[in-house]
Amino acid sequence: MKKISAAIFLYFITIASINAQQKVDLIISNAKIIDVFSGKISNEQWVVVDKGRILKVGQLKEMKAYKPQQTISAKGKFVMPALWDMHVHFGGGDSLIQENKDLLNLYTAMGITAVRDAAADITPSVLEWREAVNKGKILGPTIFTSGPKLEGYKSIWVGDIEVGTMEEVKKALDSLDKMKVDFVKITDNTIKPEIYLGSIQEARKRGYKTSAHIPPVFTIEQVSEAGLSSIEHITYLLRAGLKNQKELSEQVAQGTLTARDLSIKALNEFDEATAEKAFKILAKNNTAITPTLSISYATAFLDVNDHQNDEFLKYIGPGLRKTYDWRVQRAAKDSKEAIEIRHRTIEKAASLLPLLQRSGVKILAGTDAGYLNSFDYPGLGLHQELELMVKNGLTPLQALQASIINGPAFLGKSADYGSVSAGKKADILLLNENPLQNITSTQRIYGLVSHGTYLDSVKLKSLLVLK
Template identity: 55%
Template sequence: MYTGRRLHRCRPAHQPEKKEQYNNMKKLLFTTFALLGALLSSARQQPADLIISSVKVIDVKTGSITPDQSIIVRHDTIIGVVSNRHAKKFTARQTYNGSGKYAMPGLWDMHMHFGGGDTLAAENERFLSLYLAHGITTIRDCAADISYLVLRWRDEINNGALQGPTIFTSGPKLEGYKSVWLGDLEIGTTTELHQALDSLKKLQVDFVKITDNTIKPELYLEAVKAARKRGFAISGHVPYSLTLQQVSEAGLSAVEHLSYVWKAGVKDEAALSRSIAAGAIKGRDINRYILEHFDTAAALKAYRFMAQHGTAVTPTLSLGHILAYFDQDNHQNDPYLKYIGKGLQRTYEMRIKRVLQDDSAAIAWRKLIYEKSSSILPLLQKAGVRIMAGTDAGYLNSFTYPGIGLHRELALMVKYGLTPLQALQASVINSPAYLHKTNYGAIAPGKKADILLLNANPLEDITNTQRINAVVVKGKLINQEGIEEMLK
């Protein structure tokens, strides 16, 4: 019977103690599950050596930029390019905050020279640090007189025993008898040609270079064909007695220097080449003839033929610009000279003495020739010719500096008609393509971990390639402190 009183269940006196045990058990279970979750998550994470986070990745092929990306590196290879959120799937020994930075592939200088003999070996070796400090992670040595050293440096860098940019080298170049160049393989017969190519094969050179100082034109064509048959890429100066069509058909992979390609823009290059071979036109008259007979339609036709046959060009605008405008800047007070050894500076003297002999008329002439020949750059681009970025820096070539020289070359390419994107493509896409290296040219999985981090967008202003934040070479990060240490 209801009495109006509320009934209460009796509680044991020890209830609070049980509640505390229950709460402790809950805490233990929560901690255990959290640790298990962390362990499982850690087990699912992929190992890496370096993660660069929060960068804006430049696609140098298209010009598109993807923000908030993390670049995942293992050993010397990029294994992932993911959003920052997905970067949690990876764990790395080293991380680098790239917030606000632009990431692109490391730069290539496709035409430089080591040289000057054994006594300048140490001065040449310093180039390696200069290149890396300026974001140049690959260089192509276009023949020198210290090839045995260059080949050793190349192999030591590849093996990790020496820090420096990847080197591709021609070893000693092919030339005729009594060439002006030191360290050449001089040939005058078919037998000597094949002996020279056998020698280059034993040296395991990366490509073959042939120049035009004294080599016989018919042997030049034979050398191109023979080297191509052996599987070599071939670069060269082109004898003016040959046409661009002849050397392209023979299999020349790349023409070094724009002047040889400018000649192909005349209305009848074959007639000009015959006149040069006969000695009817020579010296300064050759450039005068080109000036008077250059034809845009003929040039485009010749350059399209060149593109169809896969013949590239390395314009090397830098040295020509320095020499053409030497009256306005003699470079004697360049701050960068502090990085160049005195012995190498002495190798500059030959070219300096030559330009100092010019009177006002000769100075005006060399400027005119430089401007006219450089103006063909957009025509080559329009015709589909692969243009590569190279400086002619190093030994002998006055004030064309290893390192900063490539940034100046890119700026000249833009000045004379390329877009910043096309100039970057000339360095980081077209250059490895020449050597059939497919694991370069992009910030993407499977590509070499040669990376340049910039403080500003180079597509807006090509000089922003000089605003370097950090460099990654073969997966190894060089931060600002490391760059400064290299420059010391």
């Protein structure tokens, strides 16, 4: 009887223990977790995911308290936060809305769970997708969008909000307030210099981060001191190396020097010590740089590379592929001298990455992928961007930080993203190889947790649909 009683007692204790377990959505077991802040790897880690967030990270002995609906073995796998692309575009007109929406699958398939949309001409649809993703109604990356960007009168870009007075700037920002945009984008095609600076300052007053191209009438330091949050495209930074940058910018404003001649001077007369002083001002003012190397290399070397047989091209809709023609045809008209200049420009600009890193400037990993930007593929482009960063002097860890750490930080989202740790949102990338040793390993994807839902490699590959 005593033996039976003991057995019954143990049985009920076991049942009570099982019933006391907390039910959770997912556990990733036995993972090698990469800390993207430090580059350290923690072995034999278990990650508990529930309701779209990471509930706990710990050893096996700590997992007895949880009862998962799904367990994923990550033995031998490297686990880190999923990737962010900090410069993309959705656009090309209403007839291309579905083709643009299909790009969401490409980002997910390539391990990207957040994108920063830097303006185009189908904002209502982008806002709908942003909400649908946030509510779990459609699969795709979290979208942070600027909505339509600010420009001057008669902008060459469709969908811009055209402004010519500060009153119009305020009304434009009122409209962006109603859209609940995540930041404000400004470009330099036709906007008046004083309205450009005023737009930055007014947007910052309202609490927005600002992202912009740099008009040739201003120095790099001037736009940073005005409060610009991020410079889009690293080629602008060549001007920072001109010893007489301010004088030359004034000549452009007076019409005695063309913007093209300014760019050529910046390429030929670049001084590293002068640039370093300017970059330290960017760092002091928290002005980030999004290099967008992938689009710059693709377009600069169109004379060398034939992209017609690119494997990823088959996943791009025919309408979006057609928009690529604009840059291709424009590049084909360049003279031999112009081709040589565009090659040298991107090579020189890309070489600035280590100097920017040493100067403390935050580098954001972004591609400029989307419509118009020839052979810069949504999803794949970010992996190529990371490769180019490493090729041009960053370490694999620094390249990963540009996406995973600096992306969320720029948008004020570090509390939710940036590490595989308790409390963070469950956007987690599982890799077959260590990307700290070889950055191309970001493409060796074993699986992805996207907003708390696990997608294995088979599911991810199914998102790559031929067009």
